Amino acid sequence: MTDIVFIRQFKVQTVIGVYEWEKAIQQTLEFDLELSTDIRQAAATDDLQYTLDYSAVCSAIAELCQQPHELIETVAEKVAAMVLQKFETKAVKVTITKPAAVPAAAGVGVSICRGTW
Numbered sequence: 001m002t003d004i005v006f007i008r009q010f011k012v013q014t015v016i017g018v019y020e021w022e023k024a025i026q027q028t029l030e031f032d033l034e035l036s037t038d039i040r041q042a043a044a045t046d047d048l049q050y051t052l053d054y055s056a057v058c059s060a061i062a063e064l065c066q067q068p069h070e071l072i073e074t075v076a077e078k079v080a081a082m083v084l085q086k087f088e089t090k091a092v093k094v095t096i097t098k099p100a101a102v103p104a105a106a107g108v109g110v111s112i113c114r115g116t117w
């Protein structure tokens with residue numbers, strides 16, 4: 001059985017892009033995450049220490065995005081690796097949307113699953 005702690009549309013301003021003009025501006029990335037967990041002990045004790053703190057995950061993503069990156073693929077891999085290393089989860093799905101990249105699209109991005117579901 002897998003329970004999920006999720007994060008939807010967490011917005012971060014960061015330097016992201018392959019083109020020179022993108023290296024001089026901040027753009028929005030939106031993060032959607034699903035983290036594999038077992039919520040039963042947290043539910044039974046009503047205690048945050050027994051679950052994944054989604055606020056802490058968001059803070060760690062924001063910190064990682066203080067560095068500039070070219071590809072959203074790079075950010076996705078770094079976020080997945082960081083989450084698997086720092087948090088008590090065996091598997092993570094990371095979706096990153098770059099909402100303004102293609103004006104005619106609602107959003108473009110990447111989605112990766114890492115770890116063992």
Ligand SMILES: Nc1nc2c(c(=O)[nH]1)N=C([C@H](O)[C@@H](O)CO)CN2
Pocket residue numbers: 016017018019022070071072073098100101102
């Ligand atoms: N698969 C990707 N394609 C593109 C990326 C990317 O990060 N991954 N980035 C760009 C540019 O930075 C673009 O977003 C500028 O509007 C193009 N394609």
